[in-house]
Amino acid sequence: MIATLLLSLFVAGLLYYVFSAIYYVTLHPLASLPGPRLCAISRIPYWYVSVQGVDVPWMKRLHDQYGPVVRFGPTDLSYASAQGWQEIHGAKVQEKAVEFAPQPVNGVAPMLTTKHENHVRMRRLFSPAFSARSLKAQEPLFKKYADLLMYTISEVGADGAQPIDLGRLLNFTTFDVMAELTFGHNLGMLAKNEYSSWVESIAGFLRMLPFVAMINYYPVLRTILFERFQPKWIREKRETHCNYAAGLVDERLRVGSKHPDVWNLVIKEEKGRGLTLEEMHSNAENFMLAGSETTATLLSGAVYNLLKDGRSYTLLCEEVRGAFTSADDMTLESLANLPYLTAVLKESLRIYPPVPIGSPRVIQSAGQLIQGTYIPAATRVSVHHWSTYHSSANFTSPDTFIPERFLSPPPAEFAGDAYEAFQPFGAGYRNCIGQGMAMHEMRLLLARLVWGWDVELGKESEGWGSQRSFALWIKPPLVVKARLRKR
Structure with missing residues (x-):
């Protein structure tokens, strides 16, 4: 009796899967869109490369083979075009x-992941803290940490005698800056030349993201298996990490601050209304990762590509050194007026985007027309x-580091580049x-x-x-030698 029931369930499940596979490949509304047949019936190929950390080149190969739109899951589409940015991220909701x-x-x-109405409300509340006026008020803080970074490079590198891991020092700097803006005080990483245990745990958690996505994607895995059998150490580690950030926010709110940090600017604008304490906790943790790791990653990539190229490094040195006789003269306005410096950063964002994947949106109930397909x-x-910025359909010599393509006007050879496809901070009302x-x-x-x-690589x-x-x-470590320039 039980054996017959189990066999019936197995056969029913098998038939359901077979007929579902046939439907996804032949009759589903996405059936006409290009992509591997196996991906049309299952997300397993994507999960396989994702857990290995090689989904970025895998997706690029799919776009190279199938074009600017790829179906990489039964209900998942990836785009690599300017039109994709406009039509996906230009939607009103x-x-x-x-x-x-x-x-x-x-x-x-x-704010990053909340529903539309909450996002609009939170964005309005946080906007004063990220305005041009606030950025000018925060300028002394950025200069303070720039000074400390230069001092630490000298100390750790013994004025060029010893190699240093510049990527590590950049991480210390950006996390300390964001911690002071978010918690009212830094984490002391740059001064101590060591990671705090809280930040160190972030790197380990990143490797778990594919598994987190997989569990969240399938409700059965989340509700029946993971929530019941989740290892206690995973839950405790996550709770400890979040509670640490929440405690720092609570302490900052209790003590107060006279500096123009995030909460001063938000609270000043709203007089304490509009954000709940729990929303402050969630956003503080999010700001720490989004505003620190990505910035340090981009700077590390910029330094690597500059030193590897040599020519662009020389041109950048000439521009910056020719513009300032003293580091004290570097202001928000004067730095923004250096065209090659800005071009280097934009090209670094193109060739080595800190977040190389896409940020998925869910099509709303009415459906949507994207690139001519419902x-x-x-x-x-x-x-x-990554696929968009490394596509020859969008950029000339897409795999080569050429900052000149972002000068205004660009050289003639880049006249055909699709600059609208370059959106490193996202597009639309949910951009960074x-x-x-x-x-x-x-x-x-x-x-x-x-x-x-x-600097030498x-x-x-x-x-x-x-x-x-x-x-x-x-x-990996970005090992360089940095010698004080002779002036």
């Missing part, structure tokens, strides 16, 4: 596919940064709220580095660009 982000421990989604509700669509802050911080730190030091880092990724890149 966008909901993110939240299963691809860790769920907050306190159950309150941050896309049904509940489909997950995204523009894949802190992009102005990030650009200033990157300009300042990179300018200070090339103004004060002659270590042999052990010649293959630094070959990296795996789990939403963010897993960076």
Whole structure:
């Protein structure tokens, strides 16, 4: 009796899967879109490469083979075009596919992943903290950490006698900056030349992101298996990490601050109204990762590509060193007026985007027309940064680091480049709220580095660009020698 029942269930499940596979390949509204047949019936190929950290080159190969739109799952589409940015991120109402982000421990989604109405409200509340006026008020803080970074480079590198891991020092700097803006005080990493245990745990958690996405994607896995049998150490580690950030926010709110940090500017604007304490906790943790790791990653990539290229490094040195007689003269306005410096950062964002994957949106109930094809509700669509920026359909010599393509006007050879396809901070009303802050911080730190030091890439880092990724890149040490420039 039981054996017959089990056999019947197995046969029923098998038939369901077979008929579902036939439907997804032949009759589903996405059946006409290009992509591997196996991906049309299952997400397993994507999960397989994702857990290995090689989904970025895999997706690029699919776009090279199938074109600017690829069906890489039964209800998943990846785009690699300017039109994709306009039509996906230009929608008036966008909901993110939240299963691809860790769920907050306190159950309150941050601005990055919350629903449309909450996102609009939170963005309005946080906007004053990221405005041009606020950025100018925060300028002394950025200069303070730029000074400390230069001092630490000198101390750790013994004025050029010893190699240093510049990527590590850049991480210390950006996390300390964001901690002071978010918690009212830094984490002391740059001064101590060591990671805090809280930040160190982030790197380990990144490797778990594919598994988190997989569990969240399938409700059965989440509700029946993971929530019941989740290892206790995973839950405790996540709770400890989130509670640590929440405690720092609570302490900052209790003590107060006279500095123009995030909460001062938000509270001043709203007089304490509009954000719940739980929303503050969730967003603080999110700001720390989004505003720190990505900035340090981009700067590391910029330094690597500059030193590997040599020619562009020389041109940047000439521009920065020719513009300033003293580091004290580097201001938000003066740095923004250096065209080659900005071009270097933009080209670095193109060739080595800190977040190389797409940020999936869920098509709303009415469906949507994208690149001339009707896309049904509940489909997950995204523009894949790496594939878009490394496509010869969008950029001339896409795999070559050429900052000149972002000069104004660009050389004639780049006249056909699809600059609208370049959206490193996202597009539409859900784009990165802190992009102005990030650009200033990157300009300042990179300018200070090339103004004060002659930097040489270590042999052990010649293959630094070959990296795996789990939403963010897993960076090896960026070993350089930095010698004080003779003036």
